[in-house]
Amino acid sequence: MRLGGGLLVALAAAAAGAGWWLPAGLVLAAIAAGVTARVPEPGDALVDRVVIAVARLSEVAVYAIAFASYVFPEHRAAAAAAFVVVVTGAGFAGLEIPTIVVRITGGLLLAAGLVLVAVCVAVPPVGTTDGLRAPDFAGVLVAAVVFLPFLRARRRENAGWRALLLGVVAVLVAFAALYQLGAVRLGLSATSLRDLLSAADADALQPVLTVVAVVATAGPALAAGTEVRARAGVSGLAGLAVAAAAAYLLPVLPVLVIAGLATVFELLLGVRARRYSGTRE
Numbered sequence: 001m002r003l004g005g006g007l008l009v010a011l012a013a014a015a016a017g018a019g020w021w022l023p024a025g026l027v028l029a030a031i032a033a034g035v036t037a038r039v040p041e042p043g044d045a046l047v048d049r050v051v052i053a054v055a056r057l058s059e060v061a062v063y064a065i066a067f068a069s070y071v072f073p074e075h076r077a078a079a080a081a082a083f084v085v086v087v088t089g090a091g092f093a094g095l096e097i098p099t100i101v102v103r104i105t106g107g108l109l110l111a112a113g114l115v116l117v118a119v120c121v122a123v124p125p126v127g128t129t130d131g132l133r134a135p136d137f138a139g140v141l142v143a144a145v146v147f148l149p150f151l152r153a154r155r156r157e158n159a160g161w162r163a164l165l166l167g168v169v170a171v172l173v174a175f176a177a178l179y180q181l182g183a184v185r186l187g188l189s190a191t192s193l194r195d196l197l198s199a200a201d202a203d204a205l206q207p208v209l210t211v212v213a214v215v216a217t218a219g220p221a222l223a224a225g226t227e228v229r230a231r232a233g234v235s236g237l238a239g240l241a242v243a244a245a246a247a248y249l250l251p252v253l254p255v256l257v258i259a260g261l262a263t264v265f266e267l268l269l270g271v272r273a274r275r276y277s278g279t280r281e
C-alpha cells in the first residue's frame with residue numbers, strides 16, 4: 001500500500017527534477033531497496049528512535065498531502081492536517097489492520113496500477129512538446145531518494161524480491177505517465193494520476209481513483225502511527241503535531257526529500273547495528 005500512497009504525489013515531484021529520465025531514478029531506488037532489504041532495523045538508542053520517528057512521520061505527511069490533494073482539493077491544507085490527527089492518531093492509539101486485509105488490499109492496489117498502465121498505453125497521447133534531454137544526474141538522484149521510502153518492503157520474508165517487484169510497477173506507471181503527459185506536464189501536475197486518466201480519456205475511472213487514494217494513504221499512515229508509538233512512546237504525540245503542521249504548511253517536495261533522507265539515515269543506522277552485533281559476536 002505504501003507505494004500506492006507515494007505514487008499519488010511522488011511521481012510528479014520526481015518528474016519535475018528528472019524529466020524523461022524519471023524511470024532511471026526509479027530503477028536506482030528499486031535496486032537500493034532490493035540490495036538493502038536484509039539490513040536490520042536500527043537499535044534502540046535515542047538517535048535510532050528519533051530517526052525512525054522522523055522517517056515514519058514524514059511519510060505520514062506525504063500520505064496526508066496526497067489524500068487531501070485527491071479527495072479534498074478545495075481544502076487541501078486543512079484536510080491534510082486532519083488526516084494526520086485522525087488516521088495516524090488512531091494508529092498511535094493502537095488501531096491495527098489485520099495482516100490478511102493488508103495483503104488483499106495491496107494485491108488490489110497492484111492490480112489497479114497495472115490497469116492504469118494498460119489504459120494509458122492503449123490510448124495514443126494527444127502529443128507532447130517536450131523532448132528527451134541530456135540526463136540531469138542531480139534530478140535522477142533526487143527521484144531515487146524520494147521514492148526509496150515507498151519501495152522498501154517492511155516485512156522481511158522475500159523483501160528483496162518484493163522491493164524489485166514494486167520497482168517494476170513504479171517504472172511501468174512512470175512510463176505510462178510520461179507517454180501520456182510528457183515530462184513537463186507531469187512535473188507540473190499536483191494530482192498527476194487524475195491528469196493521467198483525463199489524458200487517456202478515462203474520466204469514468206476518477207471515482208475509482210478517489211477510493212484508491214483513500215485506501216492507499218490511510219493504511220500506511222495507520223501503520224506508521226503504530227510504529228511511532230512503539231519507538232517514541234507518548235512523546236511521539238509531539239511528532240504527530242509536527243507532522244500535522246508540515247502537512248498543513250509545506251508543499252509535497254520538501255516533505256518527500258525529508259522522508260527519503262530519513263530513510264537513508266535509517267538504513268545507515270541499520271548497517272551500524274549489524275556491524276556492532278557482528279563485532280560483539
